[in-house]
Amino acid sequence: MHYTFDIERGNFTDAGRASSSVKRTLKHLGVDPANIKRTVVALFEAEINAIAHAYGGTIDVDIDEGKIVMVVADHGPGIPNIDLAMQEGWSTASPQVREMGYGAGMGLPNIKKNTDELKIDTQVGVGTTVTMTVYFA
Amino acid sequence: MAERETFFRHSLKVDFDRCQGCTTCMRSCPTGAIRIRGGKAVVDDNKCVDCGQCMKVCPHKAIYIQQDDFALIKNYQYRVCLVPSTFIGQFDEQYRTREIYSCLKKLGFTHIYEVEHEVEYMVGLYQRYMDSHPETRTFISPYCPAVIRLIQVRFPSLVDNVIKVRAPFELASRIIIRRLMDEGAPRESIGVFYVTPCAAKIAAVKYPVSRKETCISGVINMDFLYNKVQLILHESGNDAQPSNHALTSQDVLWALAGGEACHFQGSQYAVDGLQNVLNFLEKLEDEAVDAQGLVEMRICDQGCVGGVLTTNNRFVARKRLEHRAQDLQHREKTRYGRYEDPEFCKWIDEQMEIPEIKPRSIYKLDDDFSAAFKMAERMRKIEKALPGVNCSACGAPSCAALAEDIVRGDARMDTCIFINRHSQASEDAIRSIWGDRVRTKEINHEK
Numbered sequence: 001m002h003y004t005f006d007i008e009r010g011n012f013t014d015a016g017r018a019s020s021s022v023k024r025t026l027k028h029l030g031v032d033p034a035n036i037k038r039t040v041v042a043l044f045e046a047e048i049n050a051i052a053h054a055y056g057g058t059i060d061v062d063i064d065e066g067k068i069v070m071v072v073a074d075h076g077p078g079i080p081n082i083d084l085a086m087q088e089g090w091s092t093a094s095p096q097v098r099e100m101g102y103g104a105g106m107g108l109p110n111i112k113k114n115t116d117e118l119k120i121d122t123q124v125g126v127g128t129t130v131t132m133t134v135y136f137a
Numbered sequence: 138m139a140e141r142e143t144f145f146r147h148s149l150k151v152d153f154d155r156c157q158g159c160t161t162c163m164r165s166c167p168t169g170a171i172r173i174r175g176g177k178a179v180v181d182d183n184k185c186v187d188c189g190q191c192m193k194v195c196p197h198k199a200i201y202i203q204q205d206d207f208a209l210i211k212n213y214q215y216r217v218c219l220v221p222s223t224f225i226g227q228f229d230e231q232y233r234t235r236e237i238y239s240c241l242k243k244l245g246f247t248h249i250y251e252v253e254h255e256v257e258y259m260v261g262l263y264q265r266y267m268d269s270h271p272e273t274r275t276f277i278s279p280y281c282p283a284v285i286r287l288i289q290v291r292f293p294s295l296v297d298n299v300i301k302v303r304a305p306f307e308l309a310s311r312i313i314i315r316r317l318m319d320e321g322a323p324r325e326s327i328g329v330f331y332v333t334p335c336a337a338k339i340a341a342v343k344y345p346v347s348r349k350e351t352c353i354s355g356v357i358n359m360d361f362l363y364n365k366v367q368l369i370l371h372e373s374g375n376d377a378q379p380s381n382h383a384l385t386s387q388d389v390l391w392a393l394a395g396g397e398a399c400h401f402q403g404s405q406y407a408v409d410g411l412q413n414v415l416n417f418l419e420k421l422e423d424e425a426v427d428a429q430g431l432v433e434m435r436i437c438d439q440g441c442v443g444g445v446l447t448t449n450n451r452f453v454a455r456k457r458l459e460h461r462a463q464d465l466q467h468r469e470k471t472r473y474g475r476y477e478d479p480e481f482c483k484w485i486d487e488q489m490e491i492p493e494i495k496p497r498s499i500y501k502l503d504d505d506f507s508a509a510f511k512m513a514e515r516m517r518k519i520e521k522a523l524p525g526v527n528c529s530a531c532g533a534p535s536c537a538a539l540a541e542d543i544v545r546g547d548a549r550m551d552t553c554i555f556i557n558r559h560s561q562a563s564e565d566a567i568r569s570i571w572g573d574r575v576r577t578k579e580i581n582h583e584k
Contacts, residue, residue, distance in 0.1 A: 001510075001513065001514055001517065015425075016423060016425060019423055020419070020423075023422070023423070024500070025513055027498060027500035027501070028500050028501065028502050028509065028512075028513045028516070028541075029501075029502070029506060029509045029510060029513055030498070030500075030501035030502070030503065030504065030506065030509050033293045033294030033496060033498075034294065036294060037294045037422065037424070040422070040423050040424075041423065041424045044423050044424070044425060063510075065506060065507055065510055066506070136506075
């Protein structure tokens, strides 16, 4: 099953649309609540990341028997130093973003914690593609 | 509908003589538990959480709450009315608490006991539970039984966040029984009758989530008792007997929104009202809010004073209770002596424990993942094909719900009047849902 969502830069109020929709389907499939939670938390974080840092993008979700693959692709500044970005507490978020309660530097580390596979392809000045996989079994 | 195992039982009933099948209740149900069949609202017991929303919105007063026969109290020598402070909030401020309690005695009760007597111990039970689960960040109050059931069916991933302690009336009933036994009353001669502001508490007495025994002998609907007391107040005027009620100001406010949260240190949240509770649970589940500490949740707006069986306006009732709390400001708490006995407390703690809260997801399409997957795919396709206007003419609350009903085998595609509105099959399907009240165009013209 395939889902596509658009991401609009700076539209924090719209965040969670993708994760809510995916959550509903996973509940219908009878996926274990703990796995639903991991998936939804990771997707929500990735969505927020793209809203906060990039200039728009898309979310593609594929649900298969036994796993979910979520690809969040943005046109954005890219991540110059992935190792730093993976550190808890490291953040380049703007003061405005922090004022909204985001930008604590927990985004990527939290995604890593909640997914079984995480792949980040990034090119400075072009964009970032985050591919997350969660296995249900 | 297909046969399924029933997990929940309810006191909310539909009066088919009054029900018009108008879809109002069905559209407001937070768990999608209602369908129209044979022109009447039909409730799925496994989905209903006893929130009472359907009863609140029904324009025909066709939904009612079954209660125990009031004459039941006559079976006991000691007849205790276990009354929540919300009850006092129903009356005009000209009537003092004592007068209201005198009326209850005239109705046949021998003892009046306020549920909120045990607030202090309840707070301790919550606190000990939280202290013994340091790995949990968010604790959801177990106070509102409708919230617990809502979590079971719609937010199963949050069942472990609920504090596993039974409702306050379970504690209060045990304490009053013990107090009367201390005074020499035989156990079997004591009947405790709880006055309920809502359907959820009846369900929690009769069919507890804990599956443990209750000490409540019967449940009386608050509106029923209000009418009886109001009548006596009108007939006999001021006649207050001295009573031994001894609540403190904080006890009185316990049932109001914010009444639990204020007892706890650190960050706590107080969420009231159905839509607010749903939104907050959704966010908790997504970890979109990081709530640390106690989250108090009440399905009814303003807490129990907004219960479906209350009579007075909830804001007026709240004000009355706040005034009463002000009057009691300087009162010292008198604690039941047995609370000093560790053995007794151990027994109480065991009685109040909920061993487990089981997730009861209403979403799962099939136990087998492959089967569920195929159904979910089909459901998405059907949903896209449906008009999306949520007209409810198919007897389901929304097009999404109809799509689910179709893949579950509970409805057919041609029950949608938009899909197949000219065929005989459609005509028959609509008739099976709406009965003979649905007339054809020709008949309407004749008229």
